Amino acid sequence: MNDTKPVVEVKSIRKTYVMGKTEVHALRGVDLTINQGELIAIMGTSGSGKSTLMNIIGGLDYPTSGSYFLDGIEVNKLGKNALADIRNQKIGFVFQGFNLLARTSAAENVELPLLYDRTHKIKNYRKAAIDSLTLVGLGDRTDHHPNELSGGQQQRVAIARALVTNPSLILADEPTGNLDSRTTVEVMQLFQELNEKGITIILVTHEDEVSRYAKRIVELRDGQIIKDVVRKPDSAIDDLKRLIKRQAIERDESELTV
């Protein structure tokens, strides 16, 4: 791990919200370094500060104090427009509610970040979008609209959208919150597959169902890191095989009883 360079370097970050007369300390000095190629789960109950940390890492919010480097760029010193460009270039968001544009095809949804790409490094939007969709296994669904896709497929479109700009980091906020257990495993299998290709992924979640597929688990409570462990992740592909087998048996049994 020593030869890999850090993607995210968070140094003694604090975030304080003023609500009326009371001050809420969402983050009380968080230090975190995430290296390239990690698959890390940031865990915590609601109110632990994990969403705030995610917003800061995602370039959606500024810390009250401390510094945050992304790919060596001190993000907390950037203006709003530069921050928007960082989100566009270096970060791929995956949300709990998929957040796809309705009445817009899968390919058009995936193209969306390219529209705001001021570097114009990708010329052929449609090809990039189809490549990205193929990567998540939806190469045959490019013209489908979100309402024609299952929840798992919608989340795959969202992941394809996050991947299309070749970001340094995928930031997934409760990516399986709206999915059933089988689809959860499928999506996690996709994340593991992408991670094996070298993509750095941060999962923000409160579910063990999700975190057990991560290589490293960071737990937050009351705005501080209370646990940071590196572990051997469960294999989503194995779980998926087991699930498919069990469902096949259940189906056979139900057919027998009829």
Place this chain on the structure above:
Amino acid sequence: MRPARLIKVALKSIIKNKMRTLLTMLGIIIGVGAVIVMVAVGEGAQSQIADQIQNLGTNMLVITPGSSNAGGVSQGSGSFNRLKDTDAEKIRNESAFVAGVSPVIFTRTQLVGGNGNWRSTVHGVSIDYPVIRNWELTSGRFFDATEQRMGKKVIVLGATIAENLFPNQDPVGQRVLVRNIPVEIIGVLAKKGQTPEGNDQDDVALAPFLTVQRRLSNFTFIRQILANTYSSEDIASAQEELKLIMRESHGLADWEADDFEIKNQDQLSEAAQGTTEVMTMLLAAIASISLLVGGIGIMNIMLVSVTERTREIGIRMAIGARGSDVLTQFLIESIVMSIFGGAIGVAIGLGGSKLLASFTGWNTVVSPDIIFIALVFSAGVGIFFGFYPARKAASLNPIDALRFE
């Protein structure tokens, strides 16, 4: 983000929400359509008046008595009549530009003959009169120079008199009594229609000037002198020349103001159009209010749309849209909608003007100017009323916007 891309994004969003787009545009469509129809009606009326004035004659100049000015108190036009047939005579002899000239004197009187009697106006004019007024005869002939010089008792009837006194027959050769003097009918004039003021031009009879002045009215001073030039290019020079001749004829010193007025047909139509111009402005103003209401409608729907699309804005911002990108997108949406609405409004205005013209028989004229103004104005409405909602969208916080349900 490139402008072309932004326009594409805005167009997609407009096309994807057809119902919302239509409702947004409706106000502008109606507003622009109303402005165009109203102005078309007003300008139609104006051009009709201009046509009627042009119909009065060809290359015509009208000399009327001017205003008197007694000790600084102006008595108004016609208050001091020094116009005489000798003025007309002097113009005929001295002017280089004038082709024909005719003094005009008239008297209202009863005409008796044929079927009964008819009250009308008898004009005393010169032989040049039908040329100046561009007035044809349907039957018979006009009086000649000899009859004019002798003050013969001959008369040419207008179409209205002919129809009333001699229905379905040719009155030429018959006699009418004018102030108990028997006068021979030698011709009937073609129909000319109404004046801009709505008077029947055909309810008139023409007789030699001398005949009317000596036998019928005994006026020394005359109501007007008509003249015409050889071509339209001569009108301005003729106007100058006539002014000099008239001043000389009236013996005015250099310090004295003109005691007459000389107007060409353009000046006459300008004067007559004054009131319709006010009417056109009024109609346009009323219609503009509906355009304003249409603009407020756009702002209304755009504001609702910003709220409805808060999540979409959040997504766009999270994946890298700058505030300015969102602002431009919404602004372009409202401008495109109002220009489209304006274009549809223009089409409806054009159709509406035609339809109105065919139903009511009014003259309607749609000038390219008003189409251009309507389109520019509706684009302006789009920018003005689209800006506030667009800025509201751009100033959203992406975190809150993403959390918005």
